[in-house]
Amino acid sequence: MENKPKIYNQDVLHHYQNPHNRGKLDDPDFSATKENPNCGDRISLQLKLSEDEISEVKFDGHGCVLSIGAASILTQMAMGLRVSEASDLTVDDLLNNMGNPGKMRKDCVSLALEVLKEALSQSGG
Amino acid sequence: MLNVEDVKRDFPVLKNRDLIYLDNAATTLTPEPVIQSLQEYYKKLGASVHRGIYQLANETTEEFERARNSIADYIGANSPREIVLTKNCTEGINVIAYSLERWQEKSGKVLVTEMDHHSNILPWRFIANGSKKFQLEYVEVTKEGRLDIEDYKRKLSPETVAVAFPGISNVLGTVNPIKEVTNLAHENDALVILDGAQWLPHRAFDLSEYGVDFLTFSAHKMLGPTGLGVLYGREELLRMMPPPFGGGEMVLNVTRQKVKLTDPPQKFEPGTPPIAQTIAFKAALDYLEKLEVSQIKDHVDNLTQRAVNKLSKIPYIDIYGPKEGEPRGGLVSFNLEGVHSHDLATALDSLDNIAIRAGLHCAQPLHEVLEINSSARVSFYVYNSNEDVDRFIAGVKEVKTILGGENGE
Numbered sequence: 001m002e003n004k005p006k007i008y009n010q011d012v013l014h015h016y017q018n019p020h021n022r023g024k025l026d027d028p029d030f031s032a033t034k035e036n037p038n039c040g041d042r043i044s045l046q047l048k049l050s051e052d053e054i055s056e057v058k059f060d061g062h063g064c065v066l067s068i069g070a071a072s073i074l075t076q077m078a079m080g081l082r083v084s085e086a087s088d089l090t091v092d093d094l095l096n097n098m099g100n101p102g103k104m105r106k107d108c109v110s111l112a113l114e115v116l117k118e119a120l121s122q123s124g125g
Numbered sequence: 126m127l128n129v130e131d132v133k134r135d136f137p138v139l140k141n142r143d144l145i146y147l148d149n150a151a152t153t154l155t156p157e158p159v160i161q162s163l164q165e166y167y168k169k170l171g172a173s174v175h176r177g178i179y180q181l182a183n184e185t186t187e188e189f190e191r192a193r194n195s196i197a198d199y200i201g202a203n204s205p206r207e208i209v210l211t212k213n214c215t216e217g218i219n220v221i222a223y224s225l226e227r228w229q230e231k232s233g234k235v236l237v238t239e240m241d242h243h244s245n246i247l248p249w250r251f252i253a254n255g256s257k258k259f260q261l262e263y264v265e266v267t268k269e270g271r272l273d274i275e276d277y278k279r280k281l282s283p284e285t286v287a288v289a290f291p292g293i294s295n296v297l298g299t300v301n302p303i304k305e306v307t308n309l310a311h312e313n314d315a316l317v318i319l320d321g322a323q324w325l326p327h328r329a330f331d332l333s334e335y336g337v338d339f340l341t342f343s344a345h346k347m348l349g350p351t352g353l354g355v356l357y358g359r360e361e362l363l364r365m366m367p368p369p370f371g372g373g374e375m376v377l378n379v380t381r382q383k384v385k386l387t388d389p390p391q392k393f394e395p396g397t398p399p400i401a402q403t404i405a406f407k408a409a410l411d412y413l414e415k416l417e418v419s420q421i422k423d424h425v426d427n428l429t430q431r432a433v434n435k436l437s438k439i440p441y442i443d444i445y446g447p448k449e450g451e452p453r454g455g456l457v458s459f460n461l462e463g464v465h466s467h468d469l470a471t472a473l474d475s476l477d478n479i480a481i482r483a484g485l486h487c488a489q490p491l492h493e494v495l496e497i498n499s500s501a502r503v504s505f506y507v508y509n510s511n512e513d514v515d516r517f518i519a520g521v522k523e524v525k526t527i528l529g530g531e532n533g534e
């Protein structure tokens with residue numbers, strides 16, 4: 001259908017099928033987990049800081065193409081950012097990096113971002 | 126046999142959109158006579174009911190009460206006084222739960238089932254949490270997706286206050302043995318609340334046959350308008366029970382100190398009721414009766430069995446609930462290995478304009494029992510055809526090849 005946004009572009013699908021930074025850190029500084037009550041998707045995220053910068057980040061969990069794709073892309077975006085910069089990331093930033101899959105399933109996309117923000121909030125950032 | 130092409134023509138949405146609508150267990154589309162009834166109400170009637178002493182108000186009240194009579198007849202109630210109009214099925218269950226908590230002298234267990242919709246779990250759970258009187262227990266679901274009657278018998282006792290359960294599960298499609306559950310409850314002096322949301326749309330229901338004490342359902346799942354639910358209660362019970370909400374139109378007499386309540390059903394309907402919706406729901410019931418409820422059931426059964434049959438032939442699909450050939454409400458929940466239900470739903474929508482449901486269907490405890498994170502669901506109604514089922518099946522296979530990794534065909 002021409003008038004519907006392409007939710008599954010090849011890039012997002014690729015991230016879903018081969019997620020980056022998936023797994024667990026041995027000794028994380030901060031971590032958080034969240035669930036989307038509508039669909040049962042669950043993402044947890046762990047990170048390490050070096051000085052004020054995110055030096056390592058990994059995520060795990062289960063979910064749809066968009067929530068896993070978003071988590072994979074988000075971890076790439078977050079790596080190397082200062083805590084304040086990462087805390088300022090918005091859903092629109094993430095959507096832009098995902099080739100704008102449309103807003104119909106924004107909740108799926110924002111799950112990973114919310115988890116990241118929760119983990120960062122523990123750092124006092 | 127239903128003539129689906131004729132039926133389809135009565136549904137403007139199907140003319141206005143290129144759509145295969147398979148989410149009927151959530152809500153149904155609206156036929157022309159119901160739309161016309163809503164329009165006529167706003168064009169020709171429109172006063173508030175029960176209050177006015179002028180012609181327009183009288184006519185509106187008459188139409189409104191005529192609709193209540195039709196609802197009573199449709200389910201075989203003894204009197205329209207047993208029909209309380211609510212906002213939806215959920216509100217009906219809440220009214221019963223809050224009222225029982227205030228009125229029942231008996232203390233003890235309230236039984237719900239693991240296959241209940243949140244609508245029939247949370248009202249009871251909220252009340253049990255705040256109350257020393259009621260405790261909540263779940264009757265288990267067997268591996269085959271049936272209500273575990275042995276577990277029910279074990280949990281049921283003379284201390285059971287009430288048993289609340291769905292006629293048909295909105296996820297499994299299981300058709301519950303209403304009579305058996307009801308009789309066992311009554312032997313223990315427990316009240317029976319039947320959640321009829323998934324039963325009423327395509328099955329006949331006669332209260333004199335099943336003998337439940339309360340029944341709730343929603344108009345919008347059976348071609349009626351949104352914003353209207355029905356709560357049936359046995360008249361003697363409704364007379365004794367206190368209303369959980371207060372407001373206008375429910376009182377005979379109010380002084381600053383004393384209140385004298387009206388009789389049911391108005392006692393449970395404070396404020397201006399959903400007048401247009403109630404009148405239009407009569408048009409929906411007339412439409413269903415014109416199609417004939419037994420024909421509707423056969424039609425929906427055929428579509429459902431066709432879907433079960435075709436889905437079960439696909440190796441990478443898990444189906445939940447009754448096996449092929451066993452009684453089933455008009456729905457099938459399933460999962461595609463390696464594909465999240467949300468992705469399936471989004472892809473079917475964007476590739477083929479097929480609308481299906483995905484997620485937890487407001488039944489998270491059941492998904493916990495099934496040990497799955499979510500499921501996809503198709504559900505059928507009068508305007509669906511065999512071709513709709515077949516296009517859905519073809520769509521599922523297509524999505525699997527696009528999204529499904531190594532299991533793709």
Ligand SMILES: Cc1ncc(COP(=O)(O)O)c(C=O)c1O
Nearest residue numbers: 213214215242244291295322343
């Ligand atoms: C079994 C069951 N009970 C209750 C409800 C609640 O209906 P409503 O949302 O109209 O109150 C539904 C609808 O989703 C249902 O399927």
